[in-house]
Amino acid sequence: MKVLLVDDSRTIRNIQKNVLAQMGYTDILEAGDGVEALKLLESETPDLVLVDWNMPNMDGLTLVGRIRQKDAALPLIMVTTEAEKGRVIEAIKAGVNNYLVKPFTSEVLSAKIEQTLTKAKTSA
């Protein structure tokens, strides 16, 4: 399984990579913003995307919208400091499958990933 991590913080991406490695997922792609992610998606087909909201060049919400124009099924998890209810609703409307607020523990992140992948499998 291939996972795309989109976050402008390399530290957060490394933490996410460690959690994914513990789950047995080591095929990881990384992007520092939405523009980089879209570029990667021209040639790569990940099975899951973790995306931050606030990033330079193109934010996560815009990226989610752009991905959904082409792919309605790709599992997307928003991982962000944006915790207000209105923001969560906005992200769900844009097409995210799950939502995780920073700060997060490794346990909560891995549970969200499992939950998202399981739901994606059952609805496929």
Place this chain on the structure above:
Amino acid sequence: MDARLINSFVSAVRNVFQTMASTEVRVGKPYVKTDGPCSADVSGVIDLSGDATGCAVLSFPKVVACRAASSFAGVEIDVDHPQFADAIGELANMVAGSAKSDLRGIRCGISLPTVVIGREHVFSHWRTAPRLVVPCKTALGDFFLEVALRVEKAAAAPRGAAP
């Protein structure tokens, strides 16, 4: 500054350091600082805009910043490490993001983080908004939360509240 505002930032600092750096934060008595530079050498800065404007700063002595960055990242990080500023900036980002979500009725946007390294730096918001300093004690060493925030638009009263 409204106590509710600073309490949101204090809760956020505790939560972020406990969750991401496995470190308990004990806060000292907050005090107002009317002038002078930032309290320490390394600052992670987030600007806030919207119903409240200003900035939130995590200000660390260099050695404490390195320990905090290392504990957060899970690898040894010194000031020259390419991930040093990223880690400090992300800690500040999570603190400001968590705090703003707790400011019910006050809608704010937050900037991308900036990290300043060097002695006696100042920020322009300190000239326009009251600045509150909260000393933070941790096993990694002591640092400071500095918040300068001016509420531009008061929070709406809860429904049913007396006028």
